[in-house]
Amino acid sequence: MDQDPADQAPEGALPCPEIDLFFDDNEQVREKRTDSNGDCRADQVVHYAAGLPQRALQDRDHDGRMDSWLSYGEDGALIREARDRVGDGQADTWTEISGLHPSERREDHNADGEADVVIEYVKGEPTRQREDSNLDGQPDRFTRFEGGVARSIEQDRNHDGNVDAQAEFDAQGKKSVERQDENHDGAFEITILYRAGVRERVEEDTRGDGQPDVVVIYSADTPSDSGDEGPAIIRREVDSDGDGRFESVARFDGGIERTRQIDADGDGFAEVMAWLLPGGQLERETIDSNASGRHDVTRHYTAGQRVRDERDADGDGQPERITLYSTEVPDQIIEEKVDTSKDGQFDTRVVYRQGLKYEQFEDRNADGETDARYRFDPEERIVFETVDADGDGRFESEADFSEGAIQQRRVDSTGAGRPDRVEFYRGGELLRVERDSDQDGRVEAWVFYDESGGLARREEDTDADGRVDRWLSFGPDSPEAILVETDTRGDGVPDTWRIANSKGQPQRLEEDRNGDHRVDYWVHFEGSAPARYEQDRDFDGRLDARGDLDADGNPRQNELDTTGDARFDLRQTFAGGVLMLEERDTRTDGNYDGVTRFEDGVRVRQEIDSNGDGRFDTLVLFTADRAVEQRRDTRGDGHFDQTVRLDESGLPTREEFDTDGDQKIDLVRDYAPGPAPGPAPAQSGAAGALPALPAQRPIAREAVDADGDGRFEQVSEYEGGQIVRTETDADGDGQAEDVIEYQQGQAIRRSQGRNASGQ
Helix, strand or coil, X not given: CCCCHHHXXXXXXXXXXXXXXXXXXXXXXXXXXXXXXXXXXXXXXXXXXXXXXXEEEECCCCXXXXXXXXXXXXXXXXXXXXXXXXXXXXXXXXXEEECCEXXXXXXXXXXCCCCCEEEEEECCEEEEEEXXXXXXXXXXXXXXXXXXXXXXXXECCCCCCCCCEEEEEXXXXXXXXXXXXXXXXXXXXXXXXXXXXXXXXXXXXXXXXXXXXXXXXXXXEEECCCCCCCEEEEEEEECCCCCCCCCEEEEEECCEEEEEEECCCCCCCCCEEEEECCCCCEEEEEECCCXXXXXXXXXXXXXXXXXXXXXXXXXXXXXXXXXXXXXXXXXXXXXXXXCCCCCCCCCEEEEXXXXXXXXEEECCCCCCCCCEEEEECCCCCEEXXXXXXXXXXXXXXXXXXXXXXXXXXXXXXXXXXXXXXXXXXXXXXXXXXXXXCCCCCCCCEEEEECCCXXXXXXXXXXXXXXXXXXXXXXXXXXXXXXXXXECCCCCCCCCEEEXXXXXXXXXXXXXXXXXXXXCCXXXXXXXXXXXXXXXXXXXXXXXXXXXXXXXXXXXXXXXXXXXXXCCCCEXXXXXXXXXXXXXXXXXXXCCCCEEEEEECCEEEEEEECCCCCCCCCEEXXXXXXXXEEEEECCCCCCCCCEEEEECCCCCEEEEEECCCCCCCCCEEEEECCCCCCCCCCCCCXXXXXXXXXXXXXXXXXXXXXXXXXXXXXXXXXXXXXXXXXXXXXXXXXXXXXXXXXXXXXXXXXXEECCCCCCC
16 A cells, blocks of 8 residues: 555655645645644645645644644635634634635634634724623624724623623723613613723713713822722712702712712702711711701711711700710610700710610709619510609609500609509500508509590598598599599498589589488589588488578578478578578478577577467577577567566576556566476477476566556565565555565465555
8 A cells, every 4th residue: 555645754855844845746736734843743734736725734732733724715815714722623713814814703612613702804804793701602792893993892791682781992992981781671870981991980870760860980190099990089979869969979089988978958058978087987977967057966987887976956066965886886876865955964864785775864853863764675665664753862653564555653752662652554554543642551542544544433442441432433524523422331332422514513412321322412513513402311211401502512591391291391591601590380381480590600589479370479589599588479469578587597587577568567577596396387389499498496576566657566575486475565655565474375464554645
């Protein structure tokens, strides 16, 4: 078998020639082999036909494997090159050549035989490039060239088929504009402007309305001190409300933010000002939190972390609130101090644990001492409260809470060590109050409230026997009781009821005075004042007393049934609560036949119609509420014809009579002093009106004016109730003409003298 000429060394040839040429029968070059690096291995082989190259192979990296394949046209001009750039023995780059210049190049970066990069050329200069960066078979990066320089790049970064990034370059290839669609909605939200290839301005449309609302400006002349490559940022502007005004402006020094300001309302006054340290960390902020045109909040920072807030709401230069923050946990409050009275002294202090309110202390009277303390649960709801209301250094009240709602409050107003008032709550609403006013450990009053917090009823133990004896009920529209029930006997059953209207004005008082569970006494009110009363005094179920009352509850007039016949027979009249007049109907005929008059509540005069003829025929006079004199009209002629004078014991000392109706005294009886031997005889007339004489004393003396001349002609003397002597002075000369002496009621001697005529 003949040896391949390619494997045969020409006769006389030197070993490892740089070029080997092989010729055909026509002595034209058939093949050319070149060893460009002197390793005795051909690294380029060119095949010819009719003296023209047809194809060629090259080993560009001299690893012994061909990695470039060239194709030539009929005229011997190079028209295509295939290259293996990764050394896997397969072509991965193809270049189409026209007129010695590339017209297209295709690159396969994943060895799938498909081009991932396509570059188009015009006259040897690239004009357009398509790239499939994620090797999914779809181009996602497009570059446009001018003069061999990239002038624009478009990229589909998320490979959804839409361009979401653009870049433009100047003639020198330096970037001039960059646009980015970060949310892939088809609109470019970020625009980056460059000058001479250096970033100068970044505009961002965060709302997607087509207008930039964040602008960052850079200085190409100022390097960044922040460690970032490129120019230093000098200002950042933000339009947070989309009104076209950039109300937030941050200024930078050396690429590090040094100040920040916000003018939200566009009035030219920055509501927020911030100062930063050279390291870019916040040092201080001032804020106009209430649109007053004045910075009322100052924030202080340490190592870029907020450590203190100061709030001066009234602009007096003194903060009313100071908030302290943890140096370990960012923005975690550890304490607050507040000047609620604006006197320059912090009177409220709040302590936080793990950023949550835990305790609160208040100085309510500016004496420098705590008057109120509060404790809170992990949800910052109050769980405990204690208060020193009078500032004496002792906490009188304490309260417990659950889930932020008060459950119970205890008040020790005297410092006795036990509460005198305990309040119970449900759902945050006052439910019941228990009172122990003497702090003996026994509750004496229970106050109950309805679901709306209104006063509903009150129960009291007024005699400290451990049992309720007073009940008060309240209406929805008034804190005054509309019903007061009282147990005055201690049997647990109400026997007194005081009824009021919805405004708490008293309307009626009812009492059960004998404990038979029936009302027997009523007081009626008008205009909140007592007006009249009714009473069943003998508890027989029938009224036997009634009357009118003044505004103070004192009687003005009473009507009484003293006999139980269901007819009112006694009427009493008062002035200022003092009895002035009593009128009696002793015969129950509807007519008053006995009238007693009083002064300062003391009897002074009594008038009696003893025979029911409608005329008063008896008069009793009193001194110091004692009867001292009785006068009687025994004839019914309207004139008193009998007078009885009484001593301190009510016994008669003297009686005077007008026996003939001439309105002159013609009979006088004097009675012996001392106790009476027996009762006086019953007297007719007004029963119970004119008191009968309790006893009749023995008569001591009797004088008679028989002729009505005003002189007593006959005088009789008695001893032991029996007559002992009678003297008669008929002529009125002062000398008795007739004297009779008696013994045991019988005359024993008589003496007679001369009369006035001398006979």
